[in-house]
Amino acid sequence: MSLRPLRFLVPGTTGRFRCGGLLVELQTARLLAGLGPVELVTYRQREEGRPFLADLLRAEPLPGGAGGALWIVSWGFDVPWLLRQLRGRACAYHAHSSGYGFPLPPAVPVLAVSRNTLGYWGDLAPRNPLCLVPNALSPEWLQRGKRCGDGERSIDVLVQQRKTSAYVLKQLVPALQAKGLRVEVQSGWVEDLVDLFNSAKVVLYDSADYWRGRGVTEGFGLPPLEALACGCVVFSSLNHALADSLEPGRMGHQLGAGTLAADLDAISAAVAQPADWRPQLETLNDLLAASSEASLLEHWRQALVAVNQHWDRILAGEPALKAPPLWRLRLKSKLRPIGSLAGRLRP
Template sequence: MRKLYFLVPGTGGKFACGGLWAELKAFKLAQQVCIAEVVTYRQREPDKPFLDDLLQEPNLDNAIFVISWGFDIAQLAKKLQQHNVVYHAHSAGYKFSLPASIPIITVSRNTLGYWGQKAPNSLIYYLPNEISYEFKNLHLERDIDVLVQARKSSEYLLKQLIPALQQKCQVQVVDSYVEDLPELFNRAKVYLYDSAEYWAQQNVSEGFGLQPMEAMACGCQVFSSINGGLSDYLDPGFNCYKIAGYSQEYDVDRILKVINSAISPKLSEEFFAEYRPENIIKRWQVILEELNAFFDHKKNYPGNIPSLTRGRLLNLSIQRIKNKFRKKYFQGL
């Protein structure tokens, strides 16, 4: 198999975020299938190759560049157009298109559907994010009634719901990096997550939404928005509760009811199996075999399926209207 180069702007500092950690987890699992390496392209790091230097090397046909940083994709795709490139898509909604020569791997079925419509001639695959085994129910004493991470939380959550809950129960708001997130989830009865407002401001979608699933794996009851990739696995009324439900008072009543009833989610390990390392490694194996076959094919054959450009869509619409009028005309004879 070809070597994989996972391109990230940097591996720490200002680039540190959930999307970066998810990409690095995907990289480590890919290493179980083939040779893979992390490459930076914005900040140089002493222990990692830098993209501009790497592109000077020969025999890069034996490599696949994996790009994932949404805001940089258009620029990277252009820079790497002479090479084998795969887009590892987390969020959807970025204002760019990709040629059919760049296959797409999506982290959620929500994003899979987005690219299935936007890039109908591209090879598209589904590879969910990993929920590692450290996220499990340790059956600890749950001394936190409500847990909230401030980042990505809505104004309603931070300025209305949380102050109301603080008058009635023990609430912990996290606004910095947590060293042991599984332990914190295991101490909480309820986890609140409301990211719809945040992603609406970014004009892109929630790619996967790791935290609610990690909380569920640790035995928390989850109240969450159901936007973007969250809709892959959240099922209000069955494995979670929809937050921001009509009124603040209704939210408070439902959350207190869950806290006081000591209800724990009854989710089997089978529910999480799709997102555990073993399944993702198996999917990597299949996807990478297909990608290597595709890039072998691409060397000898050009793409020849018409793309759904604006111009072509306009022509198709005109043809449809003409055919409609022609059909009515002949029916009237």
């Protein structure tokens, strides 16, 4: 079947809007251009050469114009407002982090980037179409990553400061340095992250406190995958979507596992003998192949076919299924024991 043209909605592409989530949307838009027409639309910041949401909505009648485009929304806090603007048009939520607290209208499909996010919406929106479309590793990680870990590496332990816990920065890093390990805390802009990761034996990634403090989740967690692709031994927190790909002792290792001494012993041993702490190469290759753009493009193709068929039915007048509200389910659950007790007491 022919797919609707895609319109990815982002607030802007420069300045304060540049972040990991934007880069993923840009990568996804580029990837999906291989399936059909793709357009990037801004809605907060007007940018030269790009369409602006308000202009398109004024110019195009329902149900969507432009051959019936499929609108992709993703910016967590803006999602409820965007879906109100797009009411009556084919749209889908490209869901990264979860926990923002908003409900989804009936009929709006979820394109979840992780099993963790998929399960979240499977609980909160069980009657909405749900698809799994994990984020893809950019090709340079698979092409240039030294996953066998061969050759000299100038950094014993690499830490990216952003999102990293105070425990790692203020306790673990000084303790590792006191043991004589070469620890680099990367905080500024790096032109070539692949080269940086290829230079490290061990990478530490601990985002649990960062996301707990914000009340939302680690939507996917690309840095540990990128580190694995470069042959690094990964010690990581296992919050949210990180548990999708990391399995302690098999695919990475838990960071903050009980005591500081335990971390120091494990990381020191991994620096001394990285080959003993890396995942089996065959297992790693399978994971990375599943995370390639070619593999994920097929995920997207299947998901978009399902979403397009869904909107064909909805826009033709088929009523969307609705899940019962949570208050009704909980009230029913509370009333059931009362009903059972009344039945037992009845003469």
